Amino acid sequence: MRATMCFSHFQLPRCQIHTLYGSWWKKVNNLSKTHENISKVRLIGPSIYGLQGGHSRRWTQKFVSTNTEGKNVLSGKTTNIGHQITDVSSMTHSNLDTSRIEIGECKSVHIEQKISENKDVSKCITVIVFDIETTGFSRENDRIIEIALQDLSGGENSTFQTLVNPDMIVTNPQIHGISTYMVRKIGVPRMKELIPILVQYVRSRQKPGGQTLLISHNGKTFDVPFLISEFNRYSYEIPSDWYFVDTMSPARELMKAEGSTLSSKSLQALREYYEIPLIGQAHRAMADVNVLALVLQKMTRDLKLTVPCLLESYSFTASEISNNLKKKKKNSR
């Protein structure tokens, strides 16, 4: 199977060409070897993911390659909450051979426990900003056509971006500029193929024994439920140690804050409020991720929010969202 995968940097210039197999993928494998009992790279068991075979079953071969059309970028250094974004990095064209990857076991530590044990919990939390583009607003009838992630701790391969073939006509290219032609190109992965890679990528960014915090704008009502639907559609589940934060909540607080002139909670309004220049096309996943990463940095500064704060006060899990959706569906019958 061959799929197109984009790994992008926050900004040009493009200064390095890596192969994923030589960089990120090697890192994934090294991680699994180094932390066998802690954070061994894992795609969760076959029973959950509907794979054939037992835990010892290896993944079948997959090739993932970037293409420039997909604007797949891979960033080297970006930013960290509490630190200024100081650098930009390179672009990657890669061939990724995911064969012979062991499905291991991952031991995670409960976040609340970790916070109480370690005040500097932010050091063991991976903060990833993400965004999706879709064919519309309906989780049932529409599909994801682009996804982008940026690990705010920076470093090699800190961003992940790809178009997704939705197997349907893209009816809203005027919104994001993504056409049916673009997503139907040879090599653009379907969601079913992308999910294991996506999970593995996030896992590769996770610190040993740490947790993952995935941040998006309006994620509670759009991005996360959409992801849940896509995962469930192919009998996958979002890993239970993925914690989500919706930046709409702190944005509401910012609107109410004394002296704030923020008039709307939209990402565009937040970008304008903080005078963040738009790099790339609005409503392309990575462009919006870049904006949100900067908004998050400035908003957490203004509201004096720390990463543990975000976790304690704003985070939610996919299962909480799923349970809410099930309850509401049941009540509406």
Added chain:
DNA sequence: GGCCCTCTTTAGGGCCTT
């Protein structure tokens, strides 16, 4: 569709995501 706010909870409207 779902969250939040308010002129509220026995509800309705605005906003946000593509």
